[in-house]
Amino acid sequence: MRPFILGMLAASLAVSAPVEQWGVHEIVLSGPEAGNPFVETQLSARFSRGARTVEVQGFYDGGRDYRIRFMPDEAGRWSWRSQSNRAELDGKTGEFTVSAPAPGNHGPVRVRDKFHFAFADGKPYFPFGTTCYAWVHQGDEVEEQTLRTLRTAGFNKMRMTVFPKHYTFNRNEPLYHPYVRDAQGKPDFERFNPEFFRHFEKRLAQLMELGIEADIILFHPYDRWGYASMDEASDFRYLGYIVARLAAYRNVWWSAANEFDLMRKPAQIWDRYFQFLERHDPYGRLRSIHNGRELYDHSRPWVTHVSIQHPDTRQTAAWREKWGKPVVNDECQYEGNIPNDWGNLTAQELVDRVWFGVIEGGYVGHGETYLHPGDVLWWAKGGVLHGESYKRIAFLRKLVEEAGEGINPAPGTWAWRSHATGIQGQRHWIYYGARQPARVRVPGLPEKKPYRVDVIDAWEMTVNTLPETFRGATEIALPGKPFLAVRLRPAE
Amino acid sequence: MRPFILGMLAASLAVSAPVEQWGVHEIVLSGPEAGNPFVETQLSARFSRGARTVEVQGFYDGGRDYRIRFMPDEAGRWSWRSQSNRAELDGKTGEFTVSAPAPGNHGPVRVRDKFHFAFADGKPYFPFGTTCYAWVHQGDEVEEQTLRTLRTAGFNKMRMTVFPKHYTFNRNEPLYHPYVRDAQGKPDFERFNPEFFRHFEKRLAQLMELGIEADIILFHPYDRWGYASMDEASDFRYLGYIVARLAAYRNVWWSAANEFDLMRKPAQIWDRYFQFLERHDPYGRLRSIHNGRELYDHSRPWVTHVSIQHPDTRQTAAWREKWGKPVVNDECQYEGNIPNDWGNLTAQELVDRVWFGVIEGGYVGHGETYLHPGDVLWWAKGGVLHGESYKRIAFLRKLVEEAGEGINPAPGTWAWRSHATGIQGQRHWIYYGARQPARVRVPGLPEKKPYRVDVIDAWEMTVNTLPETFRGATEIALPGKPFLAVRLRPAE
Numbered sequence: 001m002r003p004f005i006l007g008m009l010a011a012s013l014a015v016s017a018p019v020e021q022w023g024v025h026e027i028v029l030s031g032p033e034a035g036n037p038f039v040e041t042q043l044s045a046r047f048s049r050g051a052r053t054v055e056v057q058g059f060y061d062g063g064r065d066y067r068i069r070f071m072p073d074e075a076g077r078w079s080w081r082s083q084s085n086r087a088e089l090d091g092k093t094g095e096f097t098v099s100a101p102a103p104g105n106h107g108p109v110r111v112r113d114k115f116h117f118a119f120a121d122g123k124p125y126f127p128f129g130t131t132c133y134a135w136v137h138q139g140d141e142v143e144e145q146t147l148r149t150l151r152t153a154g155f156n157k158m159r160m161t162v163f164p165k166h167y168t169f170n171r172n173e174p175l176y177h178p179y180v181r182d183a184q185g186k187p188d189f190e191r192f193n194p195e196f197f198r199h200f201e202k203r204l205a206q207l208m209e210l211g212i213e214a215d216i217i218l219f220h221p222y223d224r225w226g227y228a229s230m231d232e233a234s235d236f237r238y239l240g241y242i243v244a245r246l247a248a249y250r251n252v253w254w255s256a257a258n259e260f261d262l263m264r265k266p267a268q269i270w271d272r273y274f275q276f277l278e279r280h281d282p283y284g285r286l287r288s289i290h291n292g293r294e295l296y297d298h299s300r301p302w303v304t305h306v307s308i309q310h311p312d313t314r315q316t317a318a319w320r321e322k323w324g325k326p327v328v329n330d331e332c333q334y335e336g337n338i339p340n341d342w343g344n345l346t347a348q349e350l351v352d353r354v355w356f357g358v359i360e361g362g363y364v365g366h367g368e369t370y371l372h373p374g375d376v377l378w379w380a381k382g383g384v385l386h387g388e389s390y391k392r393i394a395f396l397r398k399l400v401e402e403a404g405e406g407i408n409p410a411p412g413t414w415a416w417r418s419h420a421t422g423i424q425g426q427r428h429w430i431y432y433g434a435r436q437p438a439r440v441r442v443p444g445l446p447e448k449k450p451y452r453v454d455v456i457d458a459w460e461m462t463v464n465t466l467p468e469t470f471r472g473a474t475e476i477a478l479p480g481k482p483f484l485a486v487r488l489r490p491a492e
Numbered sequence: 493m494r495p496f497i498l499g500m501l502a503a504s505l506a507v508s509a510p511v512e513q514w515g516v517h518e519i520v521l522s523g524p525e526a527g528n529p530f531v532e533t534q535l536s537a538r539f540s541r542g543a544r545t546v547e548v549q550g551f552y553d554g555g556r557d558y559r560i561r562f563m564p565d566e567a568g569r570w571s572w573r574s575q576s577n578r579a580e581l582d583g584k585t586g587e588f589t590v591s592a593p594a595p596g597n598h599g600p601v602r603v604r605d606k607f608h609f610a611f612a613d614g615k616p617y618f619p620f621g622t623t624c625y626a627w628v629h630q631g632d633e634v635e636e637q638t639l640r641t642l643r644t645a646g647f648n649k650m651r652m653t654v655f656p657k658h659y660t661f662n663r664n665e666p667l668y669h670p671y672v673r674d675a676q677g678k679p680d681f682e683r684f685n686p687e688f689f690r691h692f693e694k695r696l697a698q699l700m701e702l703g704i705e706a707d708i709i710l711f712h713p714y715d716r717w718g719y720a721s722m723d724e725a726s727d728f729r730y731l732g733y734i735v736a737r738l739a740a741y742r743n744v745w746w747s748a749a750n751e752f753d754l755m756r757k758p759a760q761i762w763d764r765y766f767q768f769l770e771r772h773d774p775y776g777r778l779r780s781i782h783n784g785r786e787l788y789d790h791s792r793p794w795v796t797h798v799s800i801q802h803p804d805t806r807q808t809a810a811w812r813e814k815w816g817k818p819v820v821n822d823e824c825q826y827e828g829n830i831p832n833d834w835g836n837l838t839a840q841e842l843v844d845r846v847w848f849g850v851i852e853g854g855y856v857g858h859g860e861t862y863l864h865p866g867d868v869l870w871w872a873k874g875g876v877l878h879g880e881s882y883k884r885i886a887f888l889r890k891l892v893e894e895a896g897e898g899i900n901p902a903p904g905t906w907a908w909r910s911h912a913t914g915i916q917g918q919r920h921w922i923y924y925g926a927r928q929p930a931r932v933r934v935p936g937l938p939e940k941k942p943y944r945v946d947v948i949d950a951w952e953m954t955v956n957t958l959p960e961t962f963r964g965a966t967e968i969a970l971p972g973k974p975f976l977a978v979r980l981r982p983a984e
Contacts, residue, residue, distance in 0.1 A: 337930035344927040435836040438829035
């Protein structure tokens with residue numbers, strides 16, 4: 001992000017500032033601060049290049065500051081013109097030049113090949129995410145520790161809430177509140193707190209620099225401040241403000257809610273929030289919604305991919321078929337040792353669930369909930385990782401990225417099976433889970449084309465390529481221990 | 493069994509022989525051997541005591557031998573009279589005295605309290621069974637080894653087939669065939685082979701002496717000799733012969749089939765076989781049927797208990813509710829390391845499945861399938877045990893027997909839960925499975941009555957009683973490792 005500030009007396013034609021393709025170009029305008037600019041001032045701008053025009057909403061940022069953020073998706077010369085119901089903000093224009101993206105900037109993520117994802121420049125993206133719901137509400141010390149952890153942990157997606165969180169292990173007051181509050185702590189849902197959002201955006205940009213997509217949870221039920229029970233008008237005002245502030249960051253994904261069905265909102269409202277995002281987000285960022293016990297109908301047109309909470313990742317192939325979209329199981333329960341059912345998996349069990357989901361053609365998220373003397377549990381607050389699963393998930397990510405296309409489920413499995421089978425180009429994957437076969441049969445290799453067999457230990461993180469090649473129906477000796485996979489690939 | 497032989501010239505009033513209550517009283521009569529006595533000779537006897545009469549079928553045993561076997565269910569004086577279409581066998585009579593049962597003889601097993609079992613003398617019976625399908629077809633060396641293993645393994649039920657087995661790891665020819673065969677090996681389904689049955693009965697009686705119930709599988713699909721595809725008349729003839737020979741053994745349970753839905757028989761035939769057993773078995777031995785993929789409707793009146801093959805023992809409480817009968821999950825897959833999906837569980841996984849089923853108020857069977865250089869896999873042939881699960885299952889059996897009443901599921905669980913909860917009298921059981929909680933919450937202890945907490949390690953086979961007592965809502969520290977249970981019981 002390279003903000004370029006236009007003072008009160010700026011010329012109507014602003015000078016250009018350097019911005020790279022898929023970066024954030026920010027325009028700052030000065031405007032009225034009287035009354036309540038959050039609701040009384042309308043501001044937008046049209047960004048143009050050649051025949052193309054993109055309309056973008058601006059937002060009030062406190063004091064006399066108004067901002068308009070734009071993510072250009074093409075290099076070259078762009079121009080803009082503002083519209084406002086305030087004379088001081090209306091009819092401003094400018095131009096700027098967009099440079100080629102810097103190394104490491106591949107653009108925003110889109111759906112690819114129906115069930116997978118890619119960056120805008122075509123590079124495949126395979127989500128291996130984690131969850132630190134309220135990490136941006138913990139204060140600089142823990143937040144910076146979280147960023148240091150993320151630098152090497154191997155995740156490329158983060159599920160995180162906008163609103164602070166009130167829940168078991170989450171009783172601390174947030175660093176900032178999203179709304180101005182009175183002396184009794186009552187929020188004014190017509191006045192946002194720009195300081196809150198500037199802090200949120202700083203963390204969002206830091207994730208972007210680390211190559212981490214931010215799956216931003218817009219609503220959630222874990223609340224003691226009133227954010228979960230605003231009226232509809234306030235919900236829409238909030239969505240508008242969020243989109244204006246955040247949509248230009250290329251690593252943004254919209255998660256309409258966490259456990260939407262545990263919120264006291266009418267079921268149909270979610271469709272309207274989705275439609276609002278569709279209409280106002282100029283970039284069409286990925287959109288989904290996360291369930292509690294009741295699944296959302298992900299076949300609806302505004303849902304770009306399936307975000308699901310479900311412990312049984314062996315249903316991944318069936319979910320793909322059911323909804324015809326990429327499946328991201330963001331919460332299949334967490335590695336940890338807390339009393340709650342969803343938070344005391346062994347590392348082995350979580351790794352097993354991730355493998356099953358991935359080999360069946362989906363993606364599965366990580367989370368960690370180990371008891372901590374200061375209640376700093378990774379899943380909510382970040383900090384450091386204490387578990388063992390994340391290393392194995394990073395190992396799997398490396399394997400999946402190696403061949404580049406994404407894994408699709410092999411046909412013909414049944415519900416009681418012990419293993420997952422998937423196909424990635426010419427590679428066949430078979431994952432045997434927590435079983436301990438000492439011998440396995442691999443049906444269906446071609447008779448005429450020799451194949452190599454890699455024996456993968458998902459827990460020990462080793463790949464052992466067998467010295468011989470194989471053809472036709474094949475029997476392979478395995479070490480007879482849990483968490484083994486074989487990968488079959490044409491011999492070079 | 494104490495056979496008492498009546499020679500060709502025996503008096504019409506036979507002298508009595510000593511037999512205990514629930515033992516086998518056997519009468520041997522001499523009769524014709526010309527023609528085909530298996531189909532041409534009818535023989536039965538009425539056994540009477542006071543106002544009661546029990547009609548029992550006899551059977552031809554080769555040469556001039558005809559036998560009638562009877563299990564008296566009361567001590568005291570009994571008399572009998574034979575009926576036959578052959579003069580030599582008709583109108584024979586006798587008397588005998590039945591003594592009190594010897595120690596260890598508790599009589600046959602019946603359904604108790606809707607979902608559980610008890611012996612005829614009222615002692616509760618909790619099935620902790622295993623499977624050695626074709627163990628009686630392996631020859632004396634392996635069969636005697638199997639019996640030695642069973643002496644200390646801790647099982648009290650055995651699933652076993654009458655017919656020999658043709659299947660993966662089961663290619664050897666059986667010791668005996670159940671039918672007379674011609675030079676080409678073609679069986680004559682109208683002529684049984686008494687030697688086969690005498691051998692089978694010897695093994696059956698040895699199980700009885702070990703206190704092991706025999707879940708006898710009458711039909712199964714694993715066949716290369718024609719026993720799975722006899723015509724209907726032969727099936728009924730076989731059932732009649734089996735009932736006449738075996739029903740008097742108090743440890744007999746009837747399993748109409750193994751994987752009935754994988755046999756090429758019309759679906760309705762099973763109902764008729766059940767009805768045949770109901771009509772001809774004078775003792776009303778327990779009756780069920782074992783499925784492949786398709787469940788039998790166990791609500792039918794002739795089914796005494798649910799025998800099920802299903803890997804997901806967490807559905808046990810639901811099955812109880814569905815069928816209103818005791819649930820015995822005889823096959824939830826096996827500990828082992830073979831390529832087949834159903835035969836490569838870790839010992840931990842099998843123990844976990846058994847615990848879930850038992851704490852939810854059912855019973856779960858054991859099986860073991862480790863690769864063996866001579867293909868002697870316990871699940872089919874017996875021999876010795878190589879695994880680790882059987883010891884833990886014996887430990888659980890001891891715990892369940894301690895309090896004597898049987899466990900029933902506690903209400904209010906849901907599908908994603910990590911734990912099983914059950915109630916056994918005043919004891920509450922909570923089993924946490926493969927999770928690793930370091931702390932658990934135990935809701936609902938009475939406020940006024942102190943409870944003791946036993947922390948059970950299902951894998952290490954330890955019971956650790958916490959020094960303090962608990963009341964009301966309780967939080968308990970656990971070792972944070974898999975396979976833990978707590979048992980709550982009123983402090984004495």
